[in-house]
Amino acid sequence: MNYQEALAKLKSYGQEHVLMYYNELTKEQQEALLTQIDETDFSILVSGREAATENKKGVITPLTAMQLPEIEAKKEEFRACGLQVIREGKVGAVLLAGGMGTRLGSDDPKGMYDIGITKKVYIFQRLIENLMDVVRVAESWIPLYIMTSEKNHEATCQFLYDHNYFGYNSDYVTFFKQEMAPASDYNGKVYMEEKGRIATSPNGNGGWYSSMYKWGIAQKAIADGVEWLNVFSVDNVLQRIADPCFIGAVLTAGCSVGAKVVKKCAPDEKVGVMCLEDGRPSIIEYYELTEELAAAKDENGDPAYYFGVILNYLFRVSDLETIREKKLPLHVVEKKITCLDENGEQVKPEKPNGYKYEQLVLDMIHELDSCLPFEVDRRKEFAPIKNKTGVDSVETARELCKENGIKL
């Protein structure tokens, strides 16, 4: 893209300020900026501003989960079914690892955080060890796809290489990068991070399958016979990955997707809740849950929206293909965005100063016809690390690891 074309594109979105410092840049920086302008989707900024009013939810009703007693009763049948499809090479695992350890006080990728006490135990290591448990029983390697972002791709690949993939067979490990989205001020004008660079952030975890496709990795997985993808977050160090019992339950139920859920520990716990929206499966993210819904009760007097997702989903690949091209809703999130001040100096704000635009994995569920919420014991499978101390922290995760006999 040349300067004139870039200017025309920016003008059509009211973003000409992006070229404000163009003449101060070196030839290389100019080239890089023009490429970034070419690759950036500015249309989301407009819809982002409107999204606050547009993202209205439909009619919300409760959706109950398959609960522990029922799962316990059918455990052997589910496990056998799950192990069979794993052995047939039909299951892959997708680790969503685009995030950084910023909230833990680290500048590294989140998965590189060390939660060990007497020895080093990295988050990545814990997750791979969990997956290895299944590999050992199934006697079959499970393809592991790792989504990184522009911010942490090289560091992540290098780290796992240096640690010999914590014993995983590297022939079964593939990396791909999440797309980025521009970040803007409250009026939808993109921020500049440097004079030659638009401020961007990872586009949310809802873009994982389209990124996988863009990199040609989804096509390769399909060609290799992968029919199910277990997507999971980087921050839950206790979760079971490619869990045969979960896989068996979703297959037996004939659902397009399965979601691991836990009983919420408090009405305001920061987890998305399973529900039906206009009769279709859906999840309301915690920051969008109204007080009324949080307080609603079912006929037994239990909270009606009781089951929180732990960000561990099993998707049927053929169904993912049918929704790949669909535009998912945009969630506009207020964040602190590093930007230039009026003198062109970079500032790192202390308070939120604008919007980041994200697509969320939970909106993919709403596009699919059927979802099985599958309950897991929260003390055995849910140790999310969001903060350094306090709720959902390194401290609480360490305690839960100890309770489950994991040496740190």
Ligand SMILES: CC(=O)N[C@H]1[C@@H](OP(=O)(O)O)O[C@H](CO)[C@@H](O)[C@@H]1O
């Ligand atoms: C968009 C998305 O997937 N959000 C997830 C994710 O939220 P965080 O904001 O990353 O804490 O993890 C939660 C579980 O720890 C899950 O309940 C929620 O739905």
